[in-house]
Amino acid sequence: xxxxxxxxxxxxxxPNPKKxxxxxxxxxxxxxxxGGAYALLGPSGCGKTTLLNIISxxxxxxxxxxxxxxxDVTNLSTQDRNIAQVFQFPVIxxxxxxYDNLAFPLRNRHVPEGEVDxxxxxxxxxxxxxxxxxxxxxxxxxxxxxxxxxxxxLVRSDVSAILFDEPLTVIDPHMKWVLRSxxxxxxxxxxxxxxxxxxxxxxxxxFADKVVVMYDGEIVQIGTPAELFEKPKHTFVGYxxxxxxxxxxxxxxxxxxxxxxxxKVALSFAPKIAAGAKTELGIRPEFVxxxxxxxxxxxxxxxxxxxxxxxxxxxxNRPIAIVVHEDGEIPAEPRVTFDPSAVxxxxxxxxxxxEA
Amino acid sequence: MEKTWNNKAWxxxxxxxxxxxFSAVIxxxxxxxxxxxxxxxxxxxxxxxxxxxxxxxxxxRFWDALTRNLIFSGIILAIEIPxxxxxxxxxxxxxxxxxxxxxxxxxxxxxxxNVVGTIWQVFGRVDIGLLxxxxxxxxxxxxxxxxxxxxxxxxIVMDIWHWTSLVVLLCYAGLVSIPDAYYQAAKIDGASRxxxxxxxxxxxxxxxxxxxxxxxxxxxFMIYTEPFVVTGGGPGNATTFLSIDLVKTxxxxxxxxxxxxxxxxxxxIILLLSWIFYTVMTxxxxxx
Numbered sequence: 029x030x031x032x033x034x035x036x037x038x039x040x041x042x043p044n045p046k047k048x049x050x051x052x053x054x055x056x057x058x059x060x061x062x063g064g065a066y067a068l069l070g071p072s073g074c075g076k077t078t079l080l081n082i083i084s085x086x087x088x089x090x091x092x093x094x095x096x097x098x099x100d101v102t103n104l105s106t107q108d109r110n111i112a113q114v115f116q117f118p119v120i121x122x123x124x125x126x127y128d129n130l131a132f133p134l135r136n137r138h139v140p141e142g143e144v145d146x147x148x149x150x151x152x153x154x155x156x157x158x159x160x161x162x163x164x165x166x167x168x169x170x171x172x173x174x175x176x177x178x179x180x181x182l183v184r185s186d187v188s189a190i191l192f193d194e195p196l197t198v199i200d201p202h203m204k205w206v207l208r209s210x211x212x213x214x215x216x217x218x219x220x221x222x223x224x225x226x227x228x229x230x231x232x233x234x235f236a237d238k239v240v241v242m243y244d245g246e247i248v249q250i251g252t253p254a255e256l257f258e259k260p261k262h263t264f265v266g267y268x269x270x271x272x273x274x275x276x277x278x279x280x281x282x283x284x285x286x287x288x289x290x291x292k293v294a295l296s297f298a299p300k301i302a303a304g305a306k307t308e309l310g311i312r313p314e315f316v317x318x319x320x321x322x323x324x325x326x327x328x329x330x331x332x333x334x335x336x337x338x339x340x341x342x343x344x345n346r347p348i349a350i351v352v353h354e355d356g357e358i359p360a361e362p363r364v365t366f367d368p369s370a371v372x373x374x375x376x377x378x379x380x381x382x383e384a
Numbered sequence: 385m386e387k388t389w390n391n392k393a394w395x396x397x398x399x400x401x402x403x404x405x406f407s408a409v410i411x412x413x414x415x416x417x418x419x420x421x422x423x424x425x426x427x428x429x430x431x432x433x434x435x436x437x438x439x440x441x442x443x444x445r446f447w448d449a450l451t452r453n454l455i456f457s458g459i460i461l462a463i464e465i466p467x468x469x470x471x472x473x474x475x476x477x478x479x480x481x482x483x484x485x486x487x488x489x490x491x492x493x494x495x496x497x498n499v500v501g502t503i504w505q506v507f508g509r510v511d512i513g514l515l516x517x518x519x520x521x522x523x524x525x526x527x528x529x530x531x532x533x534x535x536x537x538x539x540i541v542m543d544i545w546h547w548t549s550l551v552v553l554l555c556y557a558g559l560v561s562i563p564d565a566y567y568q569a570a571k572i573d574g575a576s577r578x579x580x581x582x583x584x585x586x587x588x589x590x591x592x593x594x595x596x597x598x599x600x601x602x603x604x605f606m607i608y609t610e611p612f613v614v615t616g617g618g619p620g621n622a623t624t625f626l627s628i629d630l631v632k633t634x635x636x637x638x639x640x641x642x643x644x645x646x647x648x649x650x651x652x653i654i655l656l657l658s659w660i661f662y663t664v665m666t667x668x669x670x671x672x
Contacts, residue, residue: 081568086572106571113569116565117563119563119569123587132583133574136575
């Protein structure tokens with residue numbers, strides 16, 4: 029278990045990077061607390077796996093340093109860093125039994141056989157494969173194999189951190205829940221530093237204390253699930269977190285009033301915006317009130333998703349989503365108001381603070 | 385369900401039947417025909433029964449040649465398979481080195497067999513061959529023409545030069561199909577180089593190794609052209625393999641009966657041994 033510092037890390041896969049776009053991972057400078065559970069969330073190709081592989085040492089960063097508990101490990105091999113990592117697709121040693129698969133990382137480190145047996149049995153119990161311990165791993169199903177991969181990541185009790193690279197992709201939905209809560213329990217029990225890569229926001233938000241959202245090789249926001257929801261720092265976070273994502277509308281800012289293609293909205297603060305910046309207003313569908321007062325909208329579609337309805341409408345010549353309670357009425361001449369505390373203003377896609 | 389019988393369907397398989405008949409069945413049946421009869425030409429045949437088979441199986445010539453075949457195949461398999469694996473493991477996985485290595489490896493496989501024989505025949509000659517001359521200049525008494533050991537060494541080295549590439553290419557194909565995640569996981573698990581080979585690479589190469597093993601066994605057991613060109617079966621009969629013996633019997637002595645019997649026995653031995661290898665190797669696969 030360790031505190032991990034990423035000190036101005038950058039990475040490019042090609043040689044001689046010059047432009048920022050040459051970097052798959054733009055500058056990351058961040059500290060992962062000892063014993064924290066983090067989720068790295070972002071779309072495919074945003075650099076999540078690159079960052080993870082840099083932490084585990086499978087990849088050497090082009091620039092920057094990595095510190096474990098203050099000790100520079102940038103040039104240490106994966107073995108020496110003492111990291112456990114679980115990959116997206118199951119990796120098992122076909123010719124070994126399930127038991128030997130789990131014992132492999134321990135035996136390679138010359139752990140006494142008694143301790144190996146105790147740990148392996150514990151993990152077998154946890155992943156529910158005790159009855160297959162003596163069987164060859166070859167004939168198992170994909171999710172059983174992935175459970176073995178997961179088990180190999182968890183079997184060592186002395187690791188600096190456990191990294192998960194979308195480990196539940198191949199597991200069926202019910203089992204996902206079970207395994208995820210087991211991981212969470214394990215985290216509480218042993219206090220491993222855990223970093224969990226995923227592109228599934230539900231997974232990220234349920235697993236982690238802190239979610240790190242990545243976009244286009246950059247960390248755009250680090251925060252608790254609530255912060256990500258209420259105050260997305262970047263329009264991408266607003267769009268990526270939540271379902272449906274945040275409504276982002278082009279806006280003209282004038283002091284503390286916003287002009288949305290002719291519709292005026294008053295703000296509780298006057299954002300400071302650099303001249304020439306592209307300004308936008310962001311509001312979550314949950315905070316748009318549909319009623320008989322306010323600004324006019326044209327409804328195009330209503331999706332009933334059970335406990336609530338999602339109204340797709342056109343507002344100020346822009347598509348907008350509105351979340352309405354399941355028995356909320358939809359008036360014939362609909363109008364909307366925005367909850368003032370939930371309005372975020374963005375300049376060049378980054379949030380402009382007012383009250384903060 | 386009622387089956388439709390349509391005799392026209394036979395026309396569909398007829399081309400294949402004719403092709404296989406001419407390429408395999410008819411020649412094989414002629415051999416069977418010769419093996420149970422005696423002939424002195426003029427299309428006159430006399431029934432000989434199993435006499436030729438008995439003769440062949442009781443001749444030292446046959447057993448000596450068979451022993452040579454077994455020793456030769458054993459030696460080249462014992463060298464080419466591990467060597468092939470070793471080379472494949474050390475070949476580059478990406479970059480410019482890949483095509484360069486692949487082309488270099490394929491070259492010996494592209495050379496016609498009698499040319500390979502000629503190359504080594506000249507290469508090993510003490511008077512003009514680079515190898516033979518160099519060895520002689522170094523004071524090493526090397527002469528594949530009259531020394532049994534030298535003749536064998538020459539043939540074995542030639543076969544290794546000619547055919548190890550095949551094993552390399554097959555193993556390489558098996559190796560590049562292993563996803564990177566396996567090597568990464570092995571690093572994470574702290575596996576040694578040997579463990580990576582033993583638990584990841586070898587299991588993933590198993591199938592291609594089985595093919596490589598069978599191909600190299602069958603081919604080396606049927607070897608003819610190269611030793612025929614290099615040593616002609618000599619010195620004495622030291623490198624007379626079954627195939628060379630067969631040609632001597634059939635074409636040199638024109639003993640068609642014994643030659644046909646020998647052919648069939650030879651064929652059955654290869655079939656039997658290949659079947660045994662295949663069964664043993666796939667069985668160990670099924671058990672695991």
